[in-house]
Amino acid sequence: MKVQALERCGSKLRFIDQTALPVRLVQKETDDYLEIIAAIKRLEIRGAPAIGIAAAYALAVAVTQQGAYSTDLLVRLGSEIKAARPTAVNLFWAVDRVLDKMKAHGNVSAIEASRRLWQEAEAIHDEDREMCARIGRHGSELIRDGATVLTHCNTGALATGGIGTALGVIYTCRDQGKRIKVYADETRPLLQGSRLTAWELQQEGIDVTLICDNTAGMLMRQGKIDAVLVGADRIARNGDTANKIGTYSVAVLAKEHGVPFYVAAPSSTFDPGIENGSQIVIEERSAKEVIEGLGTLTAPSDIKVYSPAFDVTPNGYITAHITDQGVKPGGRP
Amino acid sequence: MKVQALERCGSKLRFIDQTALPVRLVQKETDDYLEIIAAIKRLEIRGAPAIGIAAAYALAVAVTQQGAYSTDLLVRLGSEIKAARPTAVNLFWAVDRVLDKMKAHGNVSAIEASRRLWQEAEAIHDEDREMCARIGRHGSELIRDGATVLTHCNTGALATGGIGTALGVIYTCRDQGKRIKVYADETRPLLQGSRLTAWELQQEGIDVTLICDNTAGMLMRQGKIDAVLVGADRIARNGDTANKIGTYSVAVLAKEHGVPFYVAAPSSTFDPGIENGSQIVIEERSAKEVIEGLGTLTAPSDIKVYSPAFDVTPNGYITAHITDQGVKPGGRP
Numbered sequence: 001m002k003v004q005a006l007e008r009c010g011s012k013l014r015f016i017d018q019t020a021l022p023v024r025l026v027q028k029e030t031d032d033y034l035e036i037i038a039a040i041k042r043l044e045i046r047g048a049p050a051i052g053i054a055a056a057y058a059l060a061v062a063v064t065q066q067g068a069y070s071t072d073l074l075v076r077l078g079s080e081i082k083a084a085r086p087t088a089v090n091l092f093w094a095v096d097r098v099l100d101k102m103k104a105h106g107n108v109s110a111i112e113a114s115r116r117l118w119q120e121a122e123a124i125h126d127e128d129r130e131m132c133a134r135i136g137r138h139g140s141e142l143i144r145d146g147a148t149v150l151t152h153c154n155t156g157a158l159a160t161g162g163i164g165t166a167l168g169v170i171y172t173c174r175d176q177g178k179r180i181k182v183y184a185d186e187t188r189p190l191l192q193g194s195r196l197t198a199w200e201l202q203q204e205g206i207d208v209t210l211i212c213d214n215t216a217g218m219l220m221r222q223g224k225i226d227a228v229l230v231g232a233d234r235i236a237r238n239g240d241t242a243n244k245i246g247t248y249s250v251a252v253l254a255k256e257h258g259v260p261f262y263v264a265a266p267s268s269t270f271d272p273g274i275e276n277g278s279q280i281v282i283e284e285r286s287a288k289e290v291i292e293g294l295g296t297l298t299a300p301s302d303i304k305v306y307s308p309a310f311d312v313t314p315n316g317y318i319t320a321h322i323t324d325q326g327v328k329p330g331g332r333p
Numbered sequence: 334m335k336v337q338a339l340e341r342c343g344s345k346l347r348f349i350d351q352t353a354l355p356v357r358l359v360q361k362e363t364d365d366y367l368e369i370i371a372a373i374k375r376l377e378i379r380g381a382p383a384i385g386i387a388a389a390y391a392l393a394v395a396v397t398q399q400g401a402y403s404t405d406l407l408v409r410l411g412s413e414i415k416a417a418r419p420t421a422v423n424l425f426w427a428v429d430r431v432l433d434k435m436k437a438h439g440n441v442s443a444i445e446a447s448r449r450l451w452q453e454a455e456a457i458h459d460e461d462r463e464m465c466a467r468i469g470r471h472g473s474e475l476i477r478d479g480a481t482v483l484t485h486c487n488t489g490a491l492a493t494g495g496i497g498t499a500l501g502v503i504y505t506c507r508d509q510g511k512r513i514k515v516y517a518d519e520t521r522p523l524l525q526g527s528r529l530t531a532w533e534l535q536q537e538g539i540d541v542t543l544i545c546d547n548t549a550g551m552l553m554r555q556g557k558i559d560a561v562l563v564g565a566d567r568i569a570r571n572g573d574t575a576n577k578i579g580t581y582s583v584a585v586l587a588k589e590h591g592v593p594f595y596v597a598a599p600s601s602t603f604d605p606g607i608e609n610g611s612q613i614v615i616e617e618r619s620a621k622e623v624i625e626g627l628g629t630l631t632a633p634s635d636i637k638v639y640s641p642a643f644d645v646t647p648n649g650y651i652t653a654h655i656t657d658q659g660v661k662p663g664g665r666p
Contacts, residue, residue: 022633183639186623186632188521188545194624194632202633209637212521212623214546214579218644221581246547248554249586256585290519290545291527296627299519299527300355300535304542306516311551 001171003157003203005050006057008122011064011114013057017044018158022199033062033077040084040091047159048233049128049266052090055081056124059098060117069113071103094124125161131266132162134324139169139229139264142320142327145178147226150216152185153244154196155231155264157204165264166229167200169322174206181207183225187244188213189289189307213246220257228254232265232321239315239330240277241265245308251317255332260319263330267323277312285309334504336490336536338383339390341455344397344447346390350377351491355532366395366410373417373424380492381566382461382599385423388414389457392431393450402446404436427457458494464599465495467657472502472562472597475653475660478511480559483549485518486577487529488564488597490537498597499562500530502655503539514540516558520577521546522622522640546579553590561587565598565654572648572663573610574598578641584650588665593652596663600656610645618642 007014012031019042020026028044030036036058039045045054062077063069078095085091098120105116143149149170156167163171173180182201187193194210201208211219219225228250234242241247241263254261274280287305291298299305318330340347345364352375353359361377363369369391372378378387395410396402411428418424431453438449476482482503489500496504506513515534520526527543534541544552552558561583567575574580574596587594607613620638624631632638651663 022636023630185547186521188519188547191631194636198632198636202636207637209639210620210623210632211639212546212578214518214521214582215639215641215644217582217585218578218641219639221644245545245551249547249550249582252550252589253582253585256589287543290543295629297356298524298627299531299543303355303527303531303535304540306542306544306548306552308548308551311548311554 001157001163001204003200005045005047005158006053006125006161008057008118011061013054013061015039015045015054016158018046018196019044022195031061031065033058033065033081036061037081037084047154048088048090049160050158051085051088052094053121053125053128053161055091055094056098056121059095060114060121063110063117064114067110069110070107074099074102097124128161130162131324132160132164132168135165135264135266135322136163136168136172138327139262139322140172140176142260142262142322143169143173143178143180143227147178148181148183148224150183150185150219150225150228150250151197152193152230152247152250153187154192154200156197156200158196158200165231165266167197169229169264170206171204174204183209183211183219185213185216185246185250186210187246189285189293192244216250217253220253220259225259228259228261230263232263232269233310234274234280235263235265235270235321236274236276236280237270237272238276239318239321240280241313241315241318242277242280242310243313245311248311248313251313255317261317261332262320262322263318264322267325277314280312282311283309334490334496334537336533338378338380338491339386339458339494341390341451344394346387346394348372348378348387349491351379351529352377355528364394364398366391366398366414369394370414370417380487381421381423382493383491384418384421385427386454386458386461386494388424388427389431389454392428393447393454396443396450397447400443402443403440407432407435430457461494463495464657465493465497465501468498468597468599468655469496469501469505471660472595472655473505473509475593475595475655476502476506476511476513476560480511481514481516481557483516483518483552483558483561483583484530485526485563485580485583486520487525487533489530489533491529491533498564498599500533502562502597504537507537507539514542516542516544516552518546518549518579518583519543520579522618522626525577549583550586553586553592558592561592561594563596565596565602566643567607567613568596568598568603568654569607569609569613570603570605571609572651572654574646574648574651575610575613575643576646578644581644581646581650584646588650594650594665595653595655596651597655600658610647613645615644616642
């Protein structure tokens with residue numbers, strides 16, 4: 001893999017500034033944890049798993065930088081980091097995991113704390129890398145040589161610590177010698193498909209074609225799509241899956257045309273507290289992203305806009321969930 | 334109606350410069366036919382019926398302007414106007430209709446020719462206005478008071494000489510006192526939905542909400558859409574309908590959710606030379622419209638793009654075609 005969202009370099013964190021994509025590849029290297037917080041805030045680092053990993057690295061960078069350590073200090077630093085994106089579940093999870101681990105060690109020297117913090121951040125990173133690899137291996141069994149896959153949003157190396165989830169399946173197929181062709185939905189309103197997925201797949205030498213979201217149906221009717229591969233934000237106990245807005249429309253189109261529809265996600269995305277999709281709250285995004293998201297006013301400035309961040313695909317439209325633990329058949333006959 | 338794409342003002346043509354929308358309402362008035370040609374070229378005047386009407390007015394403006402007349406001169410002017418957009422069928426149709434009419438009169442004085450040319454242009458405009466009104470009346474019988482309608486692209490007053498086709502149905506309902514709510518697809522890549530439809534409906538006081546194209550499925554699943562109303566570029570003998578890219582996806586979603594799917598178009602849109610949709614050639618648009626259509630590069634500059642201008646919706650997905658001649662049931666059970 002050429003594309004790596006995050007990488008430890010000695011006592012620094014190197015990361016791709018994703019806000020500069022697809023125009024320029026900007027790699028930043030920092031030994032200042034405040035720069036990592038700023039990068040998370042400004043979406044230079046994005047994607048739930050990548051944010052969690054960056055948060056763990058930020059704790060290691062911070063203690064190394066300060067040359068001092070106490071669990072109290074670490075708790076304070078953790079709160080600062082959590083405030084970078086208060087709705088990012090992985091950020092909280094990663095910070096709390098590191099805190100729990102370090103509290104168990106008690107008060108150690110700054111040098112020892114720093115060593116352990118880097119170790120723990122790398123462990124979190126490694127686990128994510130391994131989880132992506134497992135998803136990729138399981139998913140690759142479903143995709144034949146020569147297949148053309150449709151994907152939505154960005155679920156690749158830019159969003160995770162490894163090869164990604166849905167895109168990870170494609171990279172694994174590539175590494176197995178399969179020739180895979182990909183159609184990437186541009187994914188309005190924030191265009192993660194054109195800005196990130198198209199760029200990432202191109203960097204990795206995958207044959208990728210960009211389409212507007214509204215073109216997927218026509219491609220399926222023409223028989224050009226062999227499978228749909230998407231990620232997931234949250235999966236209910238019954239398999240209903242919340243993912244980037246537009247996923248549900250693609251799932252309906254896939255069913256109508258007999259195209260398998262696969263969701264690739266870590267098993268931790270299954271939320272045992274949620275019985276079905278109707279219990280998932282839909283976050284609404286700002287009108288601005290739709291009417292002037294690209295720097296130009298493309299609609300009346302005071303127009304009403306409905307812009308949900310994600311939609312819910314009922315399990316009945318899903319052929320299978322691909323997780324690190326294996327392939328779990330969905331509810332689509 | 335407050336919105337009128339075209340209007341005769343004495344010996345001038347007044348038109349809305351649609352390239353300035355939705356940011357500013359710019360109305361231009363000209364007695365120079367070269368300015369009308371330039372406006373058609375620059376898409377300041379757009380929409381198949383509106384282009385045809387503007388072409389007829391351009392001939393009247395030209396002869397009035399030159400103060401001289403012969404059928405040879407008119408043929409030369411007609412060729413100049415036809416070259417403005419060589420693929421616009423309505424433009425050719427309108428110019429040829431005027432030429433045939435004037436040739437039948439033989440060589441008349443410049444003043445007489447000018448009078449007849451304005452008369453013929455107004456006749457073409459009036460017929461289009463009347464045709465829109467008929468479509469509106471027939472379509473309005475299918476839409477109940479309180480209904481919420483989804484539409485795609487722009488099919489309103491900005492595209493025609495009257496109230497439009499699909500949007501004309503909505504204006505007719507409004508004039509009948511029905512309360513109609515509209516969701517407008519933004520319609521990538523050229524955003525006619527956000528730039529034109531949202532603006533036009535807002536001007537006309539219709540309750541309109543803008544959505545990204547990929548949100549239609551979710552809205553239908555939530556039971557928020559009572560009917561879909563779209564226009565048509567060309568309709569085959571069997572009812573298969575070519576329209577703006579994305580129409581087919583909406584039709585599949587409508588069928589899946591039991592939402593009626595109506596196509597509103599002049600009966601002249603039925604092409605007797607085409608048996609079914611497979612014979613309709615799909616024009617591909619430039620990658621630029623997708624990757625930097627909004628002034629900002631939103632994908633790698635050398636990425637492959639598939640951007641068809643329209644798609645074909647088989648008659649089996651269409652509840653009915655609404656034309657000036659009445660409502661014709663489609664093939665959807």
